[in-house]
Amino acid sequence: MKELYEQSPINQNNIHFDNFYKDCIQKSKPNPEDEILLLAVPHAAKTIYTIRNKKKGAHVKAIDPDYVDSLFVTSLSDYILSQFVLLKCKGTQNDVANLIQNIIEKKIPLVEEFEDGTIIIHRKLKNPDQILITLYVKGKRMTKNELISTLQMSYEQLATSALRSLKQKNFVHESDSGYVITRSGIDKVEKIVQNI
Known part of the structure; x- marks a missing residue:
């Protein structure tokens, strides 16, 4: 995991997701933190990427993505962000719990x-x-x-x-x-x- 942080900044306009995804999941995972960061999070991101590209939810501006897809993608995004907070936040347990609670939006359709x-x-x-x-x-x-x-x-x-x-x-x-x-x-x- 350390080598990911030591690389030069990633050019967001030049990300080849499939290559980045394969690179992450093939890295060694000697501890539970690496397992989450290099396996669970990339799989969640891959799911979002697949929905985005195959259904063209992010590309067709005149058409809203399907409601169920949008709820699922939002929940997965919340999961990914909360994992980063859990792995990298240096606050107390209460601080981390409150931060995650504020990240995750409460979704009630009515x-x-x-x-x-x-x-x-x-x-x-x-x-x-x-x-x-x-x-x-x-x-x-x-x-x-x-x-x-x-x-x-x-x-x-x-x-x-x-x-x-x-x-x-x-x-x-x-x-x-x-x-x-x-x-x-x-x-x-x-x-x-x-x-x-």
């Missing part, structure tokens, strides 16, 4: 997020479920006022009672800086999405 930060959920869901989905998608701690603004809720009391219910069920954790979704809250969101 949620549409806009540049001003507001969210529209395209199904009629109860207020607690809307708040839980919002915390899941945003991936950070939010105040009650931020949640009201993000969801464009009409009344503060709706958010207050919804958050009280979520907290009683241990779906959210409250602190002075706001609310964050818990692991059981994440499980709940994934069940909501499966049932839609």
